[in-house]
Amino acid sequence: xxxxxxxxxxxxxxxxxxxxxxxxxxxxxxxxxxxxxxxxxxxxxxxxxxxxxxxxxxxxxxxxxxxxxxxxxxxxxxxxxxxxxxxxxxxxxxxxxxxxxxxxxxxxxxxxxxxxxxxxxxxxxxxxxxxxxxxxx
Ligand code: HEM
Numbered sequence: 549x550x551x552x553x554x555x556x557x558x559x560x561x562x563x564x565x566x567x568x569x570x571x572x573x574x575x576x577x578x579x580x581x582x583x584x585x586x587x588x589x590x591x592x593x594x595x596x597x598x599x600x601x602x603x604x605x606x607x608x609x610x611x612x613x614x615x616x617x618x619x620x621x622x623x624x625x626x627x628x629x630x631x632x633x634x635x636x637x638x639x640x641x642x643x644x645x646x647x648x649x650x651x652x653x654x655x656x657x658x659x660x661x662x663x664x665x666x667x668x669x670x671x672x673x674x675x676x677x678x679x680x681x682x683x684x685x
């Protein structure tokens with residue numbers, strides 16, 4: 549089927565089991581034939597029929613194989629109008645680099661704490677040595 553640009557309103561009309569479109573990451577997929585084969589059951593697909601299913605799809609953590617199946621069901625691209633519901637989930641990969649930075653930040657922080665603790669202990673040791681030398685004299 550030729551790829552077409554549809555509005556959110558167009559997609560919303562395809563909301564029955566026999567005529568079932570969903571939007572995932574601003575692409576439109578015709579799941580009418582796939583609904584009976586979906587390993588996750590037909591109920592979850594009927595729940596998001598004619599709607600943006602990005603969040604539902606990503607929450608499950610579908611495999612690469614599932615994503616390939618998805619590509620075969622593509623019928624078009626969403627033409628977003630002002631006021632349309634926005635996808636709730638960021639594109640995959642958008643979160644992980646930030647998460648990596650955070651853990652790197654924690655690593656540096658711990659390193660600094662250990663280093664400063666060592667310096668303080670060394671200074672205290674030197675001070676005590678000096679005090680003992682003064683008392684001994
Ligand atoms: C519309 C395109 C979709 C395709 C092509 C698709 C495809 C698949 C495939 C191939 C699996 C098997 C496991 C895997 O390979 O990840 C699966 C499992 C599953 N799917 Fe989907 N899915 C779609 C949409 C959805 C949506 C919108 C939901 C909503 C919650 C959903 C919920 C699930 C669940 C819960 C499972 C797990 C089933 C189990 O492990 O027992 N799927 N899907």
